[in-house]
Amino acid sequence: MAGAADDMALRMRAIESLLIERGLISEAAVDRIASAYEHDIGPLRGARVVARAWSDPQFKRRLLADGAAAMAELGVGGFVAEHVVVVENTPTLHNMVTCTLCSCYPWGVLGLPPAWYKSPEYRSRSVREPRAVLAEFGVELPPEVEVRVWDSSAEVRYLVLPMRPAGSEGMSEEQLAGLVTRDAMIGTGLPAAPAPAPASDRAGA
Amino acid sequence: MSPLRNGPHDLGGVAGFGPIDPTPDAAPYPEGWEGRCIGAIIATMARGLYNVDQFRARIEELPPAAQFSMGYYRRWLHTLERNLTLAGVLDEAAIDARAQQLAAPGEAGAAASPPPEAEPALAELLETVETLLCDGGPLLRAAPAPPRFAVGARVRTRRIAIERRGEQHTRLPGYAQERAGVVAIVHPPMLLPDANVGGEERVEHLYAVRFAADELWPDGAPGATVCADLFESYLVPEEG
Numbered sequence: 184m185a186g187a188a189d190d191m192a193l194r195m196r197a198i199e200s201l202l203i204e205r206g207l208i209s210e211a212a213v214d215r216i217a218s219a220y221e222h223d224i225g226p227l228r229g230a231r232v233v234a235r236a237w238s239d240p241q242f243k244r245r246l247l248a249d250g251a252a253a254m255a256e257l258g259v260g261g262f263v264a265e266h267v268v269v270v271e272n273t274p275t276l277h278n279m280v281t282c283t284l285c286s287c288y289p290w291g292v293l294g295l296p297p298a299w300y301k302s303p304e305y306r307s308r309s310v311r312e313p314r315a316v317l318a319e320f321g322v323e324l325p326p327e328v329e330v331r332v333w334d335s336s337a338e339v340r341y342l343v344l345p346m347r348p349a350g351s352e353g354m355s356e357e358q359l360a361g362l363v364t365r366d367a368m369i370g371t372g373l374p375a376a377p378a379p380a381p382a383s384d385r386a387g388a
Numbered sequence: 389m390s391p392l393r394n395g396p397h398d399l400g401g402v403a404g405f406g407p408i409d410p411t412p413d414a415a416p417y418p419e420g421w422e423g424r425c426i427g428a429i430i431a432t433m434a435r436g437l438y439n440v441d442q443f444r445a446r447i448e449e450l451p452p453a454a455q456f457s458m459g460y461y462r463r464w465l466h467t468l469e470r471n472l473t474l475a476g477v478l479d480e481a482a483i484d485a486r487a488q489q490l491a492a493p494g495e496a497g498a499a500a501s502p503p504p505e506a507e508p509a510l511a512e513l514l515e516t517v518e519t520l521l522c523d524g525g526p527l528l529r530a531a532p533a534p535p536r537f538a539v540g541a542r543v544r545t546r547r548i549a550i551e552r553r554g555e556q557h558t559r560l561p562g563y564a565q566e567r568a569g570v571v572a573i574v575h576p577p578m579l580l581p582d583a584n585v586g587g588e589e590r591v592e593h594l595y596a597v598r599f600a601a602d603e604l605w606p607d608g609a610p611g612a613t614v615c616a617d618l619f620e621s622y623l624v625p626e627e628g
Contacts, residue, residue: 197483206510216423284444338440
């Protein structure tokens, strides 16, 4: 059952060719989907959403009120992101997303889930010992911060809105998007720190 | 091990798993075939051959050893094959025979082509796929009645035992059964997975229910919370 990669590839080809011959699917439909998740739909989408929320308080309000509707303004969403709840990190609350029953993940916002998200280690431990899990990702939070884990047990999908990092004042939306990591939007990471300004800029300030 | 687990997929809070390996994935489709599998699954679901809860249930039917050794997309290939078999469009013998054929020397490049009479349906499928990728599927449903619970309501979860994995299905995680929590969000109504797995479309209200970690586990950290999305029939009002 745990067959070799070649056997799996062969079995997949057999199923696809039978389905095509029977007129149930087309190669073009499979190509379109496979290519979309390989090339087009990935964490950059979510990063654009977060950067906009950091830059535009009105957008952030709309995003927290109705995630999917606000993200649609940026052309983000679609399959497995039909109803998205955006949960905001604050100095007293850290959100983290998991799916203990399978591996539900906001595909339309972040693309394909990473291997660790689908692992039994993450699925079992994320709900029970989130701080130990965060430590394995290099995230240490002050003890007074509430850690809230969202188990995606239905078709609602969750996206974490991380806190805007200190030192990012004055950065453009595009520059901000560069700080937003995928893990920060799952809640197992924090946004990257902005690179310090070059010495010449500091001298002029 | 929690006595409430409904099968090897019901992993929340299960002890004994080691550290998480956060190594980034080498490629979206490390073995090359995974993209075809995702594509075939989305396309066959778009054709209405099975639904998302049937997709999940036929992963859950796998025996424990297989659950852990197969890996994510191998489980997907399993549920694809099983659901197509149950839908009566493919069977193991046909797949075995075709695989043998494709493995024969000189056959690797042979491409399948659809019957001409299928062309209109396949053109429609391509449009459906495009719409799915851009706008998503028909997830939200009209409410059958006003929601029974409001934000802040205290609720208790029921026990939902799965006796026949693969046929029965629930999205009430074992760790969150027979526990007290508070409604944090009233979501839009959606299809009840427990009925949808049998092809019955029953719409129910859905709630994010927040549990204190020390309500869920004896070693739950004070102040930590877990929210799970639970359907109305999973819940009863908490007395007192």
